[in-house]
Amino acid sequence: MIVSWLHKYLFALYPLLILKKMEVLKTVKEVQDKFISLRSQGKTIGFVPTMGALHEGHLSLVKQCIADNDICIVSIFVNPTQFNNKEDLVKYPRDLEKDSQYLAEAGVNFIFAPSEKEIYPEPDTRQFDFGQIDKVMEGVHRPGHFNGVAQVVSRLFDIVKPDKAYFGEKDFQQLAIIREMVKQLNLSVQIVAMPIVREASGLALSSRNERLTSKQKEVAVNISKTLFESKKWMDNLSVKQVIDKVTDTLNSFDELNVEYYEIADGYTLQSVKDWKGANYIVGCIAVFCGDVRLIDNIIYKA
Numbered sequence: 001m002i003v004s005w006l007h008k009y010l011f012a013l014y015p016l017l018i019l020k021k022m023e024v025l026k027t028v029k030e031v032q033d034k035f036i037s038l039r040s041q042g043k044t045i046g047f048v049p050t051m052g053a054l055h056e057g058h059l060s061l062v063k064q065c066i067a068d069n070d071i072c073i074v075s076i077f078v079n080p081t082q083f084n085n086k087e088d089l090v091k092y093p094r095d096l097e098k099d100s101q102y103l104a105e106a107g108v109n110f111i112f113a114p115s116e117k118e119i120y121p122e123p124d125t126r127q128f129d130f131g132q133i134d135k136v137m138e139g140v141h142r143p144g145h146f147n148g149v150a151q152v153v154s155r156l157f158d159i160v161k162p163d164k165a166y167f168g169e170k171d172f173q174q175l176a177i178i179r180e181m182v183k184q185l186n187l188s189v190q191i192v193a194m195p196i197v198r199e200a201s202g203l204a205l206s207s208r209n210e211r212l213t214s215k216q217k218e219v220a221v222n223i224s225k226t227l228f229e230s231k232k233w234m235d236n237l238s239v240k241q242v243i244d245k246v247t248d249t250l251n252s253f254d255e256l257n258v259e260y261y262e263i264a265d266g267y268t269l270q271s272v273k274d275w276k277g278a279n280y281i282v283g284c285i286a287v288f289c290g291d292v293r294l295i296d297n298i299i300y301k302a
């Protein structure tokens with residue numbers, strides 16, 4: 001009887017106990033005060049920047065961050081400057097309570113959930129120059145997007161001053177941009193890239209998947225399926241033929257509409273003409289499934 005009462009009591013308290021271990025910081029000053037003290041104790045700081053709507057993909061970054069560092073901090077901030085489509089910004093899913101619960105259970109030490117005013121007390125007018133890296137793919141179809149990403153990530157790095165920061169390879173071009181930004185700004189943070197996390201069906205996890213109907217989700221599986229299949233075509237088809245075949249296959253499905261499919265050098269992101277054109281080759285795709293824009297990629301050569 002006592003054991004069962006104790007069990008019930010502890011079970012009810014469990015969320016409070018784990019949540020108590022994690023702190024939600026809202027202001028830049030709170031982060032700076034906490035982290036100056038942690039750094040002076042010699043603690044290493046790992047950082048996972050996010051826009052919330054967390055899923056298993058984010059969890060893989062968080063797990064690695066916790067494994068590698070003394071302290072893990074996750075930011076949740078839907079950054080307006082990286083949305084070239086205002087409707088997308090409005091529709092972006094937001095649920096801080098659910099995300100906090102998820103991160104507390106994962107064992108995160110701090111969440112940084114600032115307001116827009118904290119991040120941008122003044123409008124950020126900085127213009128980054130990433131050379132050719134942002135003149136292709138997402139850079140063409142989402143003008144200004146990577147400038148906004150660089151603005152927010154550099155600002156967050158400046159506030160948190162992490163030793164390591166974690167990003168997913170699903171946003172392959174974003175990763176290249178962030179590496180270039182770190183180089184240009186001469187920052188000491190180490191960028192850690194984590195592999196794409198997929199559903200059992202192969203569909204790459206994305207916060208946008210929440211907006212797919214169950215029928216659209218079934219169709220969207222063909223994106224990864226076709227990319228995986230296309231690796232087998234390399235022996236017999238040219239780069240151009242593979243691009244065309246991937247595009248035509250996907251466009252043949254109702255609801256799917258390929259915005260671009262490019263096969264590029266994995267470092268420079270410039271298109272390759274043949275399979276011998278680079279040592280590291282990636283295929284990057286953006287596809288509309290209904291009105292939901294999905295991205296994915298595949299490594300052909302590493």
Ligand code: PAF
Nearest residue numbers: 049050051079149152171
């Ligand atoms: O990948 C994302 O979720 C965002 O682009 C990032 C890096 C958190 C910047 O807002």
